[in-house]
Amino acid sequence: MTTDSKLCISQGVEVKASSIYLEEYSKPSEYKFLFCYKITITNKSDQKVKLLNRHWIIIDSNSKQEEVQGPGIVGQQPEIEPNESHEYLSFCNLETHFGTMEGSYEMEKADSSKFQAIIPQFYLADNLNQFDKPKYKRGQTIKHPQEDYRGIIADFDMYFINDEEIYNKSKYKPAKNKPWYYVLIDGTNAISYVAEEHLEPDEDPENIEHPLIEFFFNGFDGNKYIRNDKTWDELKRS
Numbered sequence: 001m002t003t004d005s006k007l008c009i010s011q012g013v014e015v016k017a018s019s020i021y022l023e024e025y026s027k028p029s030e031y032k033f034l035f036c037y038k039i040t041i042t043n044k045s046d047q048k049v050k051l052l053n054r055h056w057i058i059i060d061s062n063s064k065q066e067e068v069q070g071p072g073i074v075g076q077q078p079e080i081e082p083n084e085s086h087e088y089l090s091f092c093n094l095e096t097h098f099g100t101m102e103g104s105y106e107m108e109k110a111d112s113s114k115f116q117a118i119i120p121q122f123y124l125a126d127n128l129n130q131f132d133k134p135k136y137k138r139g140q141t142i143k144h145p146q147e148d149y150r151g152i153i154a155d156f157d158m159y160f161i162n163d164e165e166i167y168n169k170s171k172y173k174p175a176k177n178k179p180w181y182y183v184l185i186d187g188t189n190a191i192s193y194v195a196e197e198h199l200e201p202d203e204d205p206e207n208i209e210h211p212l213i214e215f216f217f218n219g220f221d222g223n224k225y226i227r228n229d230k231t232w233d234e235l236k237r238s
Helices: 164-169 232-237
Strands: 007-010 013-021 033-043 049-060 065-071 085-094 098-109 114-125 141-144 149-157 180-185 191-195 217-220 225-227
Touching: 013 098, 013 114, 033 114, 049 085, 049 114, 085 098, 141 180, 149 191
Parallel strands: none
Antiparallel strands: 007 013, 007 114, 013 033, 033 085, 049 065, 049 098, 098 114, 141 149, 149 180, 180 191, 217 225
16 A cells, blocks of 8 residues: 555555635634545556445544544445546535544455555645635626526535436536536526536626525625525525
8 A cells, every 4th residue: 555645545446635625614703614625536456346335534623533434425336447536525514724534435346355445634724725616706796608697606516416407407518526506597586506617707796686685695795795694494494
């Protein structure tokens, strides 16, 4: 096994890790720090492998330790062919601005033998951004040139996590592993779920009309709308 601070190779399976701090969803004054991390698993062995289980050790800067164990990753147990990779993103909440994650994946080879693929220790820090953050912020106005509408970003996901039927209906088939945005469409009561690659900044941030503006935002500061703390679950109950 070879290892450095972000990469480990165990029996031909390479695991790379990186992280970013999600400032918009964090509340330092309430000791809530949200991080997104990206894992890339590459099979450099000569046979197919399947990820069965995960085991995480998470430690914050107060030395609080949490262990997380369970089947698969983000609801999947991916099978990875030789010379292929599987990449995914997930999230971690800490009570401090700094911490570490490390662990292992239980892997099964095509010959039914099992082994532990080590996940290298990596850092979660509020000043560390190892891959691109979302291009647009909540409250920012944007436009969709292909569909010819304007709107406001109400929320975003770091990757596509909506209903697969929504993606299948899209005629553009944008990348799933990049940010997607919930957009209040100007002049309608509709909410669209849009890939980052299909949005552009709007040069006229004012004069957006949508019935949910007052629900999700506390006014306009001259450049963007000010997002409040209301959630989609609260909207469903209202």
